[in-house]
Each structure stands twice: as C-alpha cells, then as structure tokens.
Amino acid sequence: MATEETLVLVKPDGVARGLTGEILARIEAKGYSLVDLRLVEPDRQRLERHYAEHAGKPFYEPLLEFMMSGPSVAIRVAGERVIEGFRSIAGTTDPTTAAPGTIRGDLGRDWGCRSQQNLVHGSDAPESAARELSIWFG
Numbered sequence: 001m002a003t004e005e006t007l008v009l010v011k012p013d014g015v016a017r018g019l020t021g022e023i024l025a026r027i028e029a030k031g032y033s034l035v036d037l038r039l040v041e042p043d044r045q046r047l048e049r050h051y052a053e054h055a056g057k058p059f060y061e062p063l064l065e066f067m068m069s070g071p072s073v074a075i076r077v078a079g080e081r082v083i084e085g086f087r088s089i090a091g092t093t094d095p096t097t098a099a100p101g102t103i104r105g106d107l108g109r110d111w112g113c114r115s116q117q118n119l120v121h122g123s124d125a126p127e128s129a130a131r132e133l134s135i136w137f138g
Ligand code: RTP
Pocket: 054, 059, 063, 092, 093, 114, 115, 116, 117, 118, 120, 121, 122, 123, 124
C-alpha cells in the first residue's frame, strides 16, 4: 500500500491552550512524518469549504465561529494508514467520553460551548484528505 497523507488541524482551543507541541509529539511518537506545517487564521470561506458536509447542521454556525476564534496549526502528516491511525490517536468526537490515551480523551473535555471544542481535526478518508490538504495547503 502506498504511503498516505492526511490533514491534521490543531484547532484554536489546542493552540490557545499551548498544546500544539504535545499533539505534535504524539504524532511523531506514533511514527508518522511531519511533511508541512503552518499557522493559519482561516476566513469563513475556507471553513465553509472545509466543513461543507456539515452545512445546515445545528452545530455548523457555532463550529465556524469557534474555528474563526483564533489560529489553527495545519499539518500535512504522512505514513502507512495514517488517516485511520491519526483518528485512532485523536479519539472520538466528544472529548468528555473519548478514551483515555487519546489526544481528546487525555487533554479535552466539554467546556459548555455550543460546538465541541475537541483540540484536533483529522481527515476521515483518502478523498477528504486530498480535498482538505488542497484547502489548507493550496
Ligand atoms: P473532525 O472532523 O474535526 O476531525 O471531527 P470528527 O470527524 O470527530 O467530527 P465531525 O462529526 O466531522 O464534526 C466536525 C466537528 O464539529 C464539531 N461538532 N460539534 N454536537 C456538537 O456540539 C458537535 N458535533 C460536532 C466538533 O468540533 C467536530 O470535531
């Protein structure tokens, strides 16, 4: 199988809490390679493209507001099966119940906000990885 790439975002809560280094360390400790990395303050248009699949859902507007609340760190990560591998170390969407040992489970919790603040994003399939990498890295 060819080496895959995925888009990881350290979301604004992760950057604001100073957890970027911890999250990068977990990606590297798992054995994946950092290919490219940048600090981005996304505008609404970029986020509408990134989150197109969620348009119209109840959490959509709060999600875009959260993602515009500060910079994110966008990371191009490579490795065998890295798409599913990163989602495994990220943990499930709700950080309160994400498994201990995962990024979200160890470092996240519910803060009573209108959108889940769960520290990281990871692409969920090869097609979305290609699409999202072009949105964040052009
Ligand atoms: P991501 O796309 O960020 O890697 O996260 P995911 O696959 O685990 O979650 P997804 O269902 O794609 O949702 C995207 C992001 O929307 C926020 N969200 N909030 N009910 C809620 O409050 C809610 N549901 C989703 C989260 O920030 C989630 O990561």
